[in-house]
Amino acid sequence: MAFFLQNVINALQWGSFYALIALGYSMVYSILMLFNFTHGDIFMTGTYIGFGVATALVALATALSWSMPGWLLLVLTIIIAMFLTSILGVVVERVGYRPLREAPRASAAITGLMIGIMLEYGNLAILGTQRYNFPSIIETVTYDVGGVFFTNKKILIVGVALLLMIALHQFIHKTRWGMAMRAMSYDFQVVPLMGVSLNVIAPMTFAIGSALAAAGGILYGMAYPVLDPFMGILLGWKSFVAAILGGRGSILGAALAGFLLGFIEIFTAMVFPSTFRDLIAYSIILLILTFRPYGFFGQAHSAQLRL
């Protein structure tokens, strides 16, 4: 039982990473009918930005001989890195996707993949092959509750992820920009007739998705501190699967599917050898998609449009 609960916590942690990244895929898809294949690498870049911000803040605090509390360091790192990464998202939209808005979707997909490769190798070119370690922002405390071991970081990761998802939900349902995004997800061609500029809503969506990926990256760095320019590939693809599983364009679906993915992976690894984990986990997901090709909350009409 304790072993089981411990794995639930692990699954929630991985689910948090997947969900935060999947949200970006889903948001962009829902308003532009476009899979942003740069997103995994935006996550990677966001993680590095988070690393840079945290390192700089630690250095600054040291220079001022001030022992900055861990929570403040974390909050500042997340906010600043989210902001900076959102700018990257806006640039990707402006430079990579906007010129292709009327082009076949395959052109946009290919462009996205290429920008991703540029981010990976741009990182390698600038930072070299040296591996960087994400600073330990918060000191790890391990709890033992009835034989279930978990760290304060895991709780924090899941908590921050949930908090961000609730904030996103509020934004989408309570603000006029969120309303415009929902409208765009239904029929983006008519949205300009409401006096709403697609060139405001589209970059905003990229910005939010990228910011969430950066937050995911920082949380990921807290749990797995070794950074790698190619870390966004596997996590990006898996989160993309989560976005599809949730239903293309469904925000709630992406979040839930992200967590489901975490559960399927962790519990597969509980039963099978770890080398079998992804083979079996993704076979299960393929099977689910065979019976629910539009995912949990996807609609047939949104899947057919322009793809």
Add this chain to the structure above:
Amino acid sequence: MQLTVENLHVSYGQIKALHGLGFSIVQGEIVCIIGANGAGKSTTLRAISRLVDAEKGSHMVFEGKDLLKFQPDKVVSELGISHVPEGRRLFGNLTVMENLQLATFARRDRALIKENLETVFEIFPRLLERESQLSATLSGGEQQMLAVGRAYMTGRKMMLLDEPSMGLAPLMMLSMFDALKEINRAGTTILLVEQNARLALKFAQRGYVIENGRIVLEGESRALLENPDVKKAYLGG
């Protein structure tokens, strides 16, 4: 002239939809464009709204401003030209109220927005009853009301209507046109395109007949209703 369109050319890829079409509208008028399916009626409205690109040499001026210099959302928010598209195209995942609110996205004149909203609910009391319902759950007639109400909320100098009678029961159709008359009396110029030529000509003061992307006939509605060619081609003999 509030709107002048001259030499309007539009193509979809290789297919030419409009061949140098032209017409003009005076502020406060109700004008209709009638024609067969595929004659270029919707394309004309889409060109004014800038949803399709007009080719070089096309000329469109609205209240002294070059329409071709405006992005689609600015045609709505800065020029005040609203467009009720073919098939209504409501946001079915938003409530009735949200559909109306979204239409005011670019507006900052809160007091006037409130007044306009009251006007919409006065003209279409049914919308007030269904305020918090998702627009996808509305009946066809109610959806058309919302589409017009939504357009009214965006800007009210000129309203372009694409087949407002489509899919409506005869009684509903008549009350819809009454509502449009009311909107027009309040100062909005109306340009509508219709396949139902008789209805359109009874409603509008002037009409244009479009064939294969060109205006082939124009005149007072009464004259067009009596015109033997129009009678033969569009009014069923």
